[in-house]
Amino acid sequence: MQTSFFKMHGLGNDFVILDERAGHLPLTPARIAALAHRRRGIGCDQLVTLRPACAEGADVFVRFFNPDGSEAGACGNASRCVAELIFRQTGNRRPVLQTRAGTLPARIEADGLVTVDMGVPRLEWQAVPLAVEMDTLHLPLEGDPAAASMGNPHATFFVKDFSMLSHGHALEHDPLFPERANIGFARIDTPEHMRLKVHERGAGVTEACGSGACAAVVNAVRRGLVQRRCTVELDGGLLQIEWVESGPQAGHVLMTGATATAFEGTVDLATYAS
Numbered sequence: 001m002q003t004s005f006f007k008m009h010g011l012g013n014d015f016v017i018l019d020e021r022a023g024h025l026p027l028t029p030a031r032i033a034a035l036a037h038r039r040r041g042i043g044c045d046q047l048v049t050l051r052p053a054c055a056e057g058a059d060v061f062v063r064f065f066n067p068d069g070s071e072a073g074a075c076g077n078a079s080r081c082v083a084e085l086i087f088r089q090t091g092n093r094r095p096v097l098q099t100r101a102g103t104l105p106a107r108i109e110a111d112g113l114v115t116v117d118m119g120v121p122r123l124e125w126q127a128v129p130l131a132v133e134m135d136t137l138h139l140p141l142e143g144d145p146a147a148a149s150m151g152n153p154h155a156t157f158f159v160k161d162f163s164m165l166s167h168g169h170a171l172e173h174d175p176l177f178p179e180r181a182n183i184g185f186a187r188i189d190t191p192e193h194m195r196l197k198v199h200e201r202g203a204g205v206t207e208a209c210g211s212g213a214c215a216a217v218v219n220a221v222r223r224g225l226v227q228r229r230c231t232v233e234l235d236g237g238l239l240q241i242e243w244v245e246s247g248p249q250a251g252h253v254l255m256t257g258a259t260a261t262a263f264e265g266t267v268d269l270a271t272y273a274s
């Protein structure tokens with residue numbers, strides 16, 4: 001079964017994008033993991049599928065899968081890549097993406113960067129989710145992280161260096177996080193600039209994590225460490241994040257950055273584990 005795909009990335013956070021708008025593909029967690037494998041498959045941080053939208057005003061329904069086969073409610077960089085793809089296919093500079101985490105309006109900027117409105121962060125312990133009732137601004141873990149949901153669960157540690165990165169896997173699986181969590185390590189350089197590395201749930205350390213950047217800025221603002229507009233420097237490049245204070249988008253988190261297409265191809269799904 002020959003299926004065409006796009007290979008795109010946002011700051012080196014890379015995606016295989018499969019189009020299911022003309023019919024569902026036989027994708028299982030095992031097949032997704034096989035396709036995402038770096039040596040035996042196409043290789044990606046997330047596999048993304050496009051289906052016809054059913055939410056009013058949305059152009060496409062987007063789903064995100066980690067290389068371990070698990071599904072994520074949100075993926076910021078993949079959302080920006082899909083917005084860019086829809087723009088290329090339709091000329092629409094303001095595509096709207098339906099995701100499990102909500103309907104996300106996007107915008108292709110005049111300079112080619114792509115902005116996605118990631119919606120309003122959820123800060124209640126049940127929404128992250130956390131295992132028991134607690135203050136999401138101070139989790140009872142060594143290093144005093146804060147938690148937030150951007151449609152997927154994040155914990156942010158504020159650090160002086162990145163020596164804790166190797167603890168990412170153990171922290172992802174900490175019993176505090178019943179659905180596991182993406183673990184960010186943020187070094188605050190100035191109130192307008194932070195350096196961030198993220199161990200992603202189901203994927204490991206990636207070159208960039210868009211939802212992780214949004215969560216890090218939200219948590220840093222809550223701690224009084226940065227301004228609501230902040231540049232986040234990831235291994236793969238820069239994201240501009242704004243947690244909007246007032247106006248019609250008040251409370252929403254906007255993320256702007258570059259996207260790129262690496263290549264397009266076809267793959268025979270039948271040759272991958274079902």
Ligand SMILES: N[C@@H](CCC[C@H](N)C(=O)O)C(=O)O
Nearest residue numbers: 072075076077152201210211
């Ligand atoms: N790369 C992402 C996040 C992908 C999903 C994440 N690993 C999860 O399981 O929640 C991004 O750019 O946001």
